Amino acid sequence: MTVYQEKISQIKNICYSNDKQIKTVIATRHFIANNFEKDLKLDFLSQKRFMSKYHLQRLFKRYYGLTPRQYLTDKRLEKSKENLKNGMSVTETCFAVGFESLGSFSTLFKSKTGKSPKEFQKEQLSRSKLQQEF
Amino acid sequence: MKVTLISIPVRDQEKALKFYTEKLGFLKKKDLPLGGENRWLTLVSPEWQDGPEILLEPAPNHFEPCKVFQDALMEAGYPYTQFDTENVDVDYDRLIKLGVEFSMKPTEMGTVKVAVFNDTCGNNIQLVETL
Numbered sequence: 001m002t003v004y005q006e007k008i009s010q011i012k013n014i015c016y017s018n019d020k021q022i023k024t025v026i027a028t029r030h031f032i033a034n035n036f037e038k039d040l041k042l043d044f045l046s047q048k049r050f051m052s053k054y055h056l057q058r059l060f061k062r063y064y065g066l067t068p069r070q071y072l073t074d075k076r077l078e079k080s081k082e083n084l085k086n087g088m089s090v091t092e093t094c095f096a097v098g099f100e101s102l103g104s105f106s107t108l109f110k111s112k113t114g115k116s117p118k119e120f121q122k123e124q125l126s127r128s129k130l131q132q133e134f
Numbered sequence: 135m136k137v138t139l140i141s142i143p144v145r146d147q148e149k150a151l152k153f154y155t156e157k158l159g160f161l162k163k164k165d166l167p168l169g170g171e172n173r174w175l176t177l178v179s180p181e182w183q184d185g186p187e188i189l190l191e192p193a194p195n196h197f198e199p200c201k202v203f204q205d206a207l208m209e210a211g212y213p214y215t216q217f218d219t220e221n222v223d224v225d226y227d228r229l230i231k232l233g234v235e236f237s238m239k240p241t242e243m244g245t246v247k248v249a250v251f252n253d254t255c256g257n258n259i260q261l262v263e264t265l
Contacts (some may be wrong), residue, residue, distance in 0.1 A: 002211025004250070004258075005238055016244030026245055026265050063245045064264075127184070 025047050025063045027054065033069070036075045037098040042068060072098075078114055084121040085128075093117065110114060138186040139176070140215060141189040143204050147175055150190045152242035153254050157232050158217075163187055167185055174198075194256060204256045211237050213260035222247045 014113060028045055035075075046053040062069045076097040084092040091102060094117075097099060099105035109117045143152035160177035164187070166250045168174055176187035194201040207214055219225050222240045226249050230236070237258060240252035247263045 004213070004236055008238075008241070008243060008248075012243055029245075057152055064160075119156035 021059050022063065024051070024056070025060050028060060028068060029064065029071065032072050033075055036072060036079060037097070039100075040072060045124060073108070077109065080109065080117070081113075081120070084117055085124045087121075087125070090117040090121065137167070139187050139189050141191045141193075142214060142253075142255075143193040143200055144190045144253075144259060145146050145194055146255060147171070147173055147190050147192050149253040150176060150253070152179075154190065157229065157234055158190065159217060171233035188256075199240075207262070208252075208256060208258060211250065211258060212256040214263050216248075217265050219261045224248050225249075227263055 012125040020119065021056055026109070028049060031048070032040060032044065042057060046056040049056055058081070060071070060079070064071060066074070075100065080093050080099075081095045083096060084090070094102050094105040099108075106116055109115075113120060115123065142165050144148075151162065154177055155162060159180060161180055161183065162175070163178045163183075164174060164176040166174040172192055175190045177190065178187055179185060194204050204214070212221055226236065229251060234251050236250070236251045240249045242246050242265070245265050247265055249261045250258050251261070253259050
């Protein structure tokens, strides 16, 4: 066993010994990943796992480093980039990934990527056109 | 400021280029001569070609402390860096078939599954799947 494997084993014993909690957060993450376009609420996610929303939020943050809301937002942004790259319109993309307002989607998109959805799409489409031409 | 590059020290750039492209599947992005045998050699992920680049840097051949550090990490089994993957088990099976040596088989560690392989250029590299 290498020194690294020993360390990993120690960390596992200290931080990841509660299988029930780990299974709960993994199931929650999978549920969010598979239902990101729906109107997901922490109340609903916590009821599914038979625990309080505050406890679920704490556990999720502890094991993934993000709150369920932050994870959901990241997932929606990741999917929105895919849709925009594939030529879907900004409005369609916004609602397809679960955002309820075009304004808040555009503002969030720009704050996370540095570009508006339209600018991002234009750049991606011109890049793929250039690649085809050369 | 933006993060666009991660540097991986390698003993032999040509050998590293072959390993990282032919076995791991990265794509060569930039290859510029830097005098002597040295090159500014970068790679990208096929599915994220405008994402961060990996610089295969011949630092251990030119700066002894880098070699000492790299050797110490290798001996202790510590990964120099890590790559995300959708499925560690699938990559493990694929790389084993290609003759890649693993010092750690896929192992669950809380909300991730990890495995560690030897890049044949002086480094252990960790694969990580978020569970």
